[in-house]
Each structure stands twice: as structure tokens, then as C-alpha cells.
Amino acid sequence: MARPRTFDRDHVLHAAERQFRESGYNGTSVDDISAATGLGRGSLYAAFDGKHGVLVQAMAGYFDRLGNVAPKVLAGPDEGALERLHGYLLRAVHGVPLADDVSPASDRAAAACFAGKMALEIGASDAEVQRLAAECFAVLVMAVAECVRAAQRNGDIDPDADAEDLAYLLLTVIRGTDVVGAYGHGPARLTQIAESAFALLPRVSRH
Amino acid sequence: MARPRTFDRDHVLHAAERQFRESGYNGTSVDDISAATGLGRGSLYAAFDGKHGVLVQAMAGYFDRLGNVAPKVLAGPDEGALERLHGYLLRAVHGVPLADDVSPASDRAAAACFAGKMALEIGASDAEVQRLAAECFAVLVMAVAECVRAAQRNGDIDPDADAEDLAYLLLTVIRGTDVVGAYGHGPARLTQIAESAFALLPRVSRH
DNA sequence: ACGTTTGTGTACTGAACAGTCAATAACGCT
DNA sequence: AGCGTTATTGACTGTTCAGTACACAAACGT
Numbered sequence: 413m414a415r416p417r418t419f420d421r422d423h424v425l426h427a428a429e430r431q432f433r434e435s436g437y438n439g440t441s442v443d444d445i446s447a448a449t450g451l452g453r454g455s456l457y458a459a460f461d462g463k464h465g466v467l468v469q470a471m472a473g474y475f476d477r478l479g480n481v482a483p484k485v486l487a488g489p490d491e492g493a494l495e496r497l498h499g500y501l502l503r504a505v506h507g508v509p510l511a512d513d514v515s516p517a518s519d520r521a522a523a524a525c526f527a528g529k530m531a532l533e534i535g536a537s538d539a540e541v542q543r544l545a546a547e548c549f550a551v552l553v554m555a556v557a558e559c560v561r562a563a564q565r566n567g568d569i570d571p572d573a574d575a576e577d578l579a580y581l582l583l584t585v586i587r588g589t590d591v592v593g594a595y596g597h598g599p600a601r602l603t604q605i606a607e608s609a610f611a612l613l614p615r616v617s618r619h
Numbered sequence: 620m621a622r623p624r625t626f627d628r629d630h631v632l633h634a635a636e637r638q639f640r641e642s643g644y645n646g647t648s649v650d651d652i653s654a655a656t657g658l659g660r661g662s663l664y665a666a667f668d669g670k671h672g673v674l675v676q677a678m679a680g681y682f683d684r685l686g687n688v689a690p691k692v693l694a695g696p697d698e699g700a701l702e703r704l705h706g707y708l709l710r711a712v713h714g715v716p717l718a719d720d721v722s723p724a725s726d727r728a729a730a731a732c733f734a735g736k737m738a739l740e741i742g743a744s745d746a747e748v749q750r751l752a753a754e755c756f757a758v759l760v761m762a763v764a765e766c767v768r769a770a771q772r773n774g775d776i777d778p779d780a781d782a783e784d785l786a787y788l789l790l791t792v793i794r795g796t797d798v799v800g801a802y803g804h805g806p807a808r809l810t811q812i813a814e815s816a817f818a819l820l821p822r823v824s825r826h
Numbered sequence: 827a828c829g830t831t832t833g834t835g836t837a838c839t840g841a842a843c844a845g846t847c848a849a850t851a852a853c854g855c856t
Numbered sequence: 857a858g859c860g861t862t863a864t865t866g867a868c869t870g871t872t873c874a875g876t877a878c879a880c881a882a883a884c885g886t
Contacts, residue, residue, distance in 0.1 A: 414832035415882045436740050438645035442874060452835045453875080459833085462875070521743055531801040533643050533740050536728055546802040580799075580808065581792070581815045588795030592787075594738040595753040601787065608788045612819040621862035622852045649844060659865050660845080666863090669845070 417459070422473060424449045424459075429470040433521055437467060437534050467530065471544045474526045478548055483555040493562035494569065497582075498610050500556070504586045505606045506599060524590035553579045570614035578613065585609045624666070629680060631656045631666075636677040640728055644674060644741050674737065678751040681733045685755055690762040700769035701776065704789075705817050707763070711793045712813045713806060731797035760786045777821035785820065792816045 431440050431448040442463050446453055460466045485503075486496055507523020531545035557579035563569040569578075589602045638647050638655040649670050653660055667673040692710075693703055714730020738752035764786035770776040776785075796809045 413830080413884050415834085415884085417833060418882095419833095434743065436643070436645060438643060439741065441872075443872090454836080454877090455834055457875070524739070525798075528798045528801070529739060532731070532736060532798055534646065535801045535803070536641065542801070542803050546804075549799070549802050577811060577815045580812050581819075584792055584795035584799055584812050584816075585788070586795070587798040588791035588793070590798065591732075591735045591739055591794040592756070592791055594735070594742045594749070595756050596742070596749050597753075604784060605787050605791050608784045609791075612788075612821065614819065620854045620860080622854090622864080624863060625852090626863095648842075650842085661847085661866080662864055664845070 417455075419449070419451060419455070421459070424451060425466070425470045425473045428466050429474060429526055430522075432467060432470065433524070433526055433529065437530060468540060468544065471527060471530065471541065471548075475544060475548050475551070478527075479551045482552055483558075486555045486559040488562075490562045490566040493559050493566055497556070497559050497563060500559070501582065501586065501606045501610055502603065505589045505602045520593050523593060525587060528587050528590055549583065552583055556582055567616055570616055573614045582609060626656070626658060626662075628666070631658060632673070632677045632680045635673050636681060636733055637729075639674060639677065640731070640733055640736065644737060675747060675751065678734060678737065678748065678755075682751060682755050682758070685734075686758045689759055690765075693762045693766040695769070697769045697773040700766050700773055704763070704766050704770060707766075708789065708793065708813045708817055709810065712796045712809045727800050730800060732794060735794050735797060756790065759790055763789055774823055777823055780821045789816060 427449045428445050431444055434440075435444065440463075442453060442456065445451075445463065445466055446456060449456070451459075456462070456466065460469055482500075486500055488496055505523070507519060525548070527545035527548035530541050535542035535545060553576070557575045560569060560573075560575040560578050564571045564573070564575065585605065589605055592605065593602055634656045635652050638651055641647075642651065647670075649660060649663065652658075652670065652673060653663060656663070658666075663669070663673060667676055689707075693707055695703055712730070714726060732755070734752035734755035737748050742749035742752055760783065764783045767776060767780075767782040767785050771778045771780070771782060792812065796812055799812065800809055
């Protein structure tokens with residue numbers, strides 16, 4: 413009964429996400445978003461309710477992808493859990509936790525957590541952004557903790573360790589590499605940091 | 620022979636730093652800086668060459684304080700090195716690494732590394748900011764690595780571990796807590812993360 | 827085929843922005 | 857006391873911003 417929209421909603425939100433990643437929230441104008449997405453201002457306001465709406469919905473889309481793909485690479489049988497954790501750690505540090513969404517050439521800007529970057533820039537004065545970012549983090553903590561518990565069941569990680577505490581620590585390291593990467597350090601250094609963190613995980617103590 | 624300036628340069632830069640911390644770089648206007656520092660626009664341009672100049676010089680001031688105070692709390696005799704490392708980790712996570720500069724009530728916004736926050740927001744498109752931030756990080760890595768080496772000499776940390784690698788890892792955890800704090804997590808969670816990291820440090824293996 | 831409904835693009839508006847400038851004020855020197 | 861020098865102020869400029877309004881286009885039901 414009415415004219416159908418000519419753009420793909422997810423595709424537009426993803427393009428906007430890339431722009432926000434590159435320039436930050438306050439550093440991107442609505443015209444930037446318009447140029448990045450190919451949509452006119454009017455369409456942006458009609459479909460997403462302006463700049464802030466675009467951000468919120470882009471973060472929601474990021475959350476969905478995170479919730480779909482991160483648990484997928486971490487979940488599995490107990491026996492491979494430690495290796496999956498290792499792989500996730502390395503991939504997260506280099507920005508390929510969402511393999512289908514990130515360009516093949518691992519891009520540092522794309523590596524850093526979108527939610528984390530937005531939370532650090534405007535989370536203090538934007539409760540909704542902070543809440544969305546916290547949700548992104550929570551879903552990761554849950555997935556990593558579950559993988560840690562699997563590794564504990566398999567005898568690879570000390571069963572006395574608190575799985576959730578370890579998950580928080582590992583994800584804090586990953587978020588930390590986003591900042592260290594922003595300092596200009598190369599992939600080699602980030603890999604080394606991730607490997608150091610992995611090496612320090614409490615293994616089963618063999619008396 | 621000429622009119623002396625009526626403001627204290629360091630005091631002004633510190634006020635500007637607080638403003639940048641609170642609102643980010645692109646989120647603060649020159650008027651905001653003017654209001655925060657009490658200086659008029661003209662004075663700001665005459666003394667600091669505009670908004671970007673204020674940021675650069677505020678970061679340089681931050682670097683100086685960092686270089687003066689962080690090595691001071693970490694340096695010392697070998698026997699207390701591990702405990703100093705522990706104390707630094709906890710204090711850094713709660714934002715009192717620069718005790719004389721930060722308000723007594725530990726403020727989360729003040730806790731996050733100023734250089735890190737700026738690097739993440741605009742470092743990708745501002746080489747000078749990225750360089751300054753990297754220098755801040757480097758001076759911390761050096762100080763922490765030296766403290767790790769002292770703890771190794773004292774038999775508290777595995778002498779086979781690479782001190783610099785451990786320093787990078789610990790500082791990555793600290794930077795990570797800046798992001799996790801921005802998600803809204805409270806001091807208890809951040810303390811727990813710091814304690815987990817400290818607990819996982821490789822101790823001397825007693826055969 | 828036509829009218830209604832919705833998507834789309836562009837021109838517009840008032841506010842906020844970064845940066846400049848000329849006038850004023852305060853000091854040291856002679 | 858007067859002069860030269862420098863800090864300081866607040867108004868001004870052109871630009872860019874977010875958000876709105878309006879005109880046009882496209883598709884579907886009838």
C-alpha cells in the first residue's frame with residue numbers, strides 16, 4: 413500500500429557504526445553519516461530518529477551480532493574449551509571476533525570494541541549508551557565464563573579458580589588492548605600481551 | 620617591563636584536562652574550556668594556541684606528573700617491590716596514582732588514564748595526540764617493568780618471566796579497567812579484577 | 827488508471843562552533 | 857609620572873552543526 417524502503421536497515425547501521433568508530437560520536441556529523449550510508453538527512457531522521465537514534469540502534473545491532481557470534485566460537489565440548497579460549501583471545505585482540513562483519517585485512521580501528529569506545533567517549537553523560545555497552549560486555553562475560561567452566565571440567569584450568577572472575581579479567585585484558593592499540597602499538601605487541609595473559613591462566617596444579 | 624599573567628599555567632591546564640576528561644575532546648567547546656579555566660577566549664589563544672594547543676599542552680603536563688609520581692611509588696628496595704606493585708595496581712584502578720592531583724573522593728572519571736581516553740577518541744586521526752599518549756604509556760611500562768625486575772631479584776616473581784611482558788600485561792589490565800569502569804561497574808568489581816591479575820603473576824616455583 | 831500512503835532528497839533555520847581582532851588594563855622601566 | 861610592552865577581555869566573523877519542513881517519487885489497493 414505504500415512505497416517500500418530502498419535501503420537495507422542493517423547495512424545502513426553497519427556503515428554508520430564504521431563511521432562512529434572512525435570519528436567518534438561527537439566527531440561525526442549527520443552529514444558524515446549521510447555520506448557513509450548513502451541516505452539523505454530526511455531518511456535518516458524518518459528511519460532512525462536522528463544522530464543519537466542511529467547510534468543507539470547501531471549499538472543494538474552490534475549487540476545482536478556479538479550475542480550471536482561470540483558464544484558460537486566459545487561454546488562447544490569441554491575438551492577443546494581451552495583452545496577455543498586461546499583462539500578467541502587472539503582473535504578478539506586482532507579484531508576478528510565477528511569474522512563475517514569485519515573486513516578481511518584486520519583493521520585496528522575495527523578491532524576495538526565499538527561499545528567500549530562509545531562508552532568511554534560519551535557513556536558518562538549518556539545513560540542509554542552506557543547501558544547498551546554494559547549489556548555487550550555482560551554477554552561476553554557470560555560466554556567466556558562458560559568456556560572457562562568447560563575448561564575446568566576438562567581439567568585444563570584450576571577448578572578452584574572463580575570462572576567469572578577469570579572471565580572479567582580476560583575481557584579486561586581484551587579491552588585494554590583496544591587502548592594499547594590506540595597508542596599505536598602493532599599486532600605483534602598485542603599478540604604478545606594476549607599470549608602472556610593466556611599463559612598466566614591458573615592450570616591444574618599437579619602435586 | 621610588561622604585564623604579568625594573572626593565571627597559573629599548570630592550574631589552567633589541569634582544569635582543562637578535567638574538562639576534556641569529562642566531555643571528551645570533540646565534546647568540549649572553547650567556551651567550555653574558558654568557563655572551566657576562567658580564562659577568556661583571547662587569553663587561551665594567546666597562551667596555548669587554541670583548543671588543540673590546550674589539549675597537547677595539557678597532555679604534556681599529564682605526562683610530566685606521570686613521569687614524576689608513578690616511578691616514585693614503584694621505585695624502591697627489592698624487598699618491598701611486590702607489595703608496591705600490588706599497591707600501584709589497586710591505586711591505578713581506582714584513580715589515585717597521582718594522589719596530589721586527584722580529588723580525595725576517588726572519582727571514576729578522574730581514574731581513567733587521560734592519555735588513553737584521548738588516544739582512543741582522536742588518536743587515529745591526530746598523530747601528535749597518539750604520540751603523546753604512547754609516551755605516557757611507555758614511561759609507565761618502564762617503571763612497572765623495573766619494579767617487576769626488583770620483585771624478581773627479591774625472589775617474589777618467577778625470574779624466568781619476561782619483566783617487560785608482564786609490565787605490558789599489567790598495564791593493559793589497568794587500561795582495560797578504564798573501559799570496564801566506563802560500562803558502569805563499581806569499585807568492587809574493578810578491585811576484584813586487579814586482585815585477580817595480581818594473584819596470577821608467576822611466583823617463584825618451589826620444587 | 828488514479829489516489830493514498832510512505833520513502834526520499836533538498837533547502838532552510840536558529841544555534842553553536844572555532845578562531846580573530848581591536849580596545850583596554852596592568853605592570854616595569856626610565 | 858609617562859611610556860612601551862604584554863595580558864586580558866568581549867565582541868565579531870564565517871562556518872558548521874542538528875534538526876525541521878516541504879516538495880517530489882514510488883508503490884500498492886482499488
